[in-house]
Amino acid sequence: MDATTLSRKLMMGYQGWFACSGDGSALNNWMHWFRNNSPDAINLTIDMWPDMRELRADEGFLTRMNHSDNRAATLYSAYNSSTVARHFKWMQDNNLDGVMLQRFTSELRDPALRSFRDQLTKNVQAGTETHSRVFCVMYDISGSNEITLVEDLKNDWTYLVDTLKITESSQYLKHRGKPLLAIWGLGFIGRPGTSAQAKEIITYFKSGAPPKYQATLLGGVPSNWRTLDGDSKTEAAWADVYKSFDVLSPWSVGRYADDAGADNYRRSRPEAAFTPKDRLYARDLSRVLLEKLEQRPPEPDTAKGRPLLVAATLQRHLCRVHHDLLCYV
Helix, strand or coil: CCCCCCCCCCEEEECCCCCCCCCCCCCCCCCCCEHHHCCCHHHECCCCCCCCCCCCHHHCEEEEEECCCCCEEEECCCCCHHHHHHHHHHHHHCCCCEEEEEEEHHHCCCHHHHHHHHHHHHHHHHHHHHHCCEEEEEEECCCCCHHHHHHHHHHHHHHHHHCCCHHHCCCECEECCEEEEEEECCCECCCCCCHHHHHHHHHHHHHHCCHHHCCEEEEEEECCCCCCCCCECCCCHHHHHHHHCCEEEEECCCCCCCHHHHHHHHHHCCCCCCCHHHHHHHHHHHHHHHHHHHCCCCCCCCCCCCCEECCECCCCCCCCCCCCCCCCC
């Protein structure tokens, strides 16, 4: 597995947010499985029960539910290193390249949640190294304290680099010569962060930080990042923020539900709201988008100095998977 480039890789979003009572973590609760820490049908929050048949008995945690054949219904925890390693074995078996490991900035000041996330990070690193997959960190800023957002991102990345030493892993994904770091949520309506803070964050990670902390920066941005409306904040300064990312991953969840909708979305977006002086920039981005959705071979690195547009598509029941498409599942 080539860990030196994001290009032509199918990357999964790995939330790793499932925990169980009794899993050994400081959380000791049913995070993301059940409401009210009550493992019964009334409080169930998932849409589909995971297939637990390949997991060992000690990886399953008992709920208060039974299957139709009266077997006890168990669930898994991402705190368990064996379970996470198995996920990466499945990815290897099915030729899936790697993951963007979610790290939620809203959790970083909670000792129990941070401890869980740190163990998850170690599990993912071990799993990718064992099964020759790649990984990188994606910060999700949803629900964060805007006052401490910049500080929290800088401090946590320093911790990941210096203490957990993730970028020293042979399987930590690089792109354009630096570790790939993703930040999801800047510019979205209802998410924290001003345009000034976003510029400070991007400048720091791209060039302002000491060299060991610098990264190639992927922005998980609104689907309307070009037009500054809809799901995007409308202040004009956000246009320059979006353009300053090295890689763009527009959030298209719910924007279409079938191939016809995807084609319409493709046609309606690429060159909207760009003035003639922006056309060169717009064409470069549009061409990458169209090539990805139409499965044309990518051109050589024509986007140097400009963001590489990565089309990220997630639907609850539909995912148009192309080999050169970044796709969250």
